[in-house]
Amino acid sequence: MSNKQRLVLSILDFLNQSIRDGTVKQDDQEGLEVAIQCIGEAFGVNPEDQSQVDRLSVKPATLLSIFEVFLKTRDKLSSGSATESSSPPAAPSAADKAAAEKHKAAGNAQMSAKKYDDAIKSYTQAIGLDPTNTVYYSNRAAAYSSKAEHSSAVLDAEKAIETDPSFVKGYHRLGHANYCLADYKAAAAAFRRGLDVDPSNASLKSGLQNAEARIEPEENFDDMPPLDPPTREGGADIAGAGAGAGGAPNMGGMADMLRNMGMGGGGGAGGGGMPDLASLMNNPMMMQMAQQMMANGGMERLMENPSVANMMNRMQSGGGMPSMAELMSDPSLRDMARQFGAGGGSQ
Structure with missing residues (x-):
């Protein structure tokens, strides 16, 4: 029933938005609110239940x-069928x-x-x-x-x-x-x-x-929010977007960003027992490993990982550091940890 409930929630969101933005006339709003309540009860969907909304929402789509x-x-398919027998456009x-x-x-x-x-x-x-x-x-x-x-x-x-x-x-x-x-x-x-x-x-x-x-x-x-996708597609045709020289990320700038987000500078560890990431980014050995990753394309692949993009977006918006279990649940991050010797031996 999950997909049907997602559809119902999307319908209820549309109807509620139509009330809020004035699409529905004032005289009709009361009847529409009753209809929203009846539809929700019939399918067991409550737009006021935030946990259920988080589980069923299809956002950012509407x-x-x-x-x-x-x-x-x-329309595109219909147009293609209608012009199929016509001559192709001039080069x-x-x-x-x-x-x-x-x-x-x-x-x-x-x-x-x-x-x-x-x-x-x-x-x-x-x-x-x-x-x-x-x-x-x-x-x-x-x-x-x-x-x-x-x-x-x-x-x-x-x-x-x-x-x-x-x-x-x-x-x-x-x-x-x-x-x-x-x-x-x-x-x-x-x-x-x-x-x-x-x-x-x-x-x-x-x-x-x-x-x-x-x-x-x-x-x-069902109870997890959608992960954000990569913001950079590999080898983009658009030159110079969000990169340092040669397309490599600015490691110093990344350290400053992490520090401003409260992940370094004040102690030996971040929240939840996580290491001081800002200090790590300024560590010469860490810099050397990062340079090796950039040389073989590993850094680019890492930044294209949707899970990494999601974690970074979440931290920037005040969502807190990811747990070690979350980091290790991603195969790409787990492989990188092994590569850097952070895997701690056999599993």
Whole structure:
């Protein structure tokens, strides 16, 4: 009944939001409130029960956003069927391609400046001039995901794959967006399709591992909030976003961030018996290990891990340090701990 209750909760959220934002007239609100109560009681869903809301919520997706994706997908399929027998669009001219590349470059710069709406407009202009270039769809998908419009990111990622089925990053974008929408089965399917194209891709393997961990068995995670996905897709076409020289993270800045979050500087350990992470990040041996990870791509894979992104976001928002059990439950982190000798011998 869990999925049905999730649907019911989404319906109740939509109806309550319609009351709050004035969509429903004042005269009709009382009748709608009665209907909300009756629907909730019939399916055993109580929007006032926070523990139940945490278990059943599909946020950041909403019923309206999911319905919009369905309509867009249906319209796209209908349009494709109607024009299937017509002649293909003319190939873009050299001048169009050159102009499209300028718009793409502008979009990349706007992404680096976190001007996501402007970046979307630039990529849209590039697509208008050259709809055959899969990178434009992929970059626009990244821009949509950056502003949490993951339903739109799904459509662009699918278009990128449709334009070039061998474009591996399109599968990563698609899996990332579906993961954000808590559609873990669709996310896993996207990562698998990408691995069919590039079986050795570490980012896709990590994404698949984390998506599958949320699926099997689904009941074990009913009381857990959705994990945040990676904010950087490996080898992005957008240069310079959130990285230091050569794309490596700024270790000193990371130490300052951890210290400001209350994870270092005042004592030998953080909350819950965790080590002083800020001091660790400034430790020469830790720096050397981090540099080794960056040299072989391990740091990039680590930062693309949805579990790591979730932990960092949670700590930044005041959610506290992860427990050692939580850290060791993630295969990627467990392997890294063994690699650094933190595994403490055999298990």
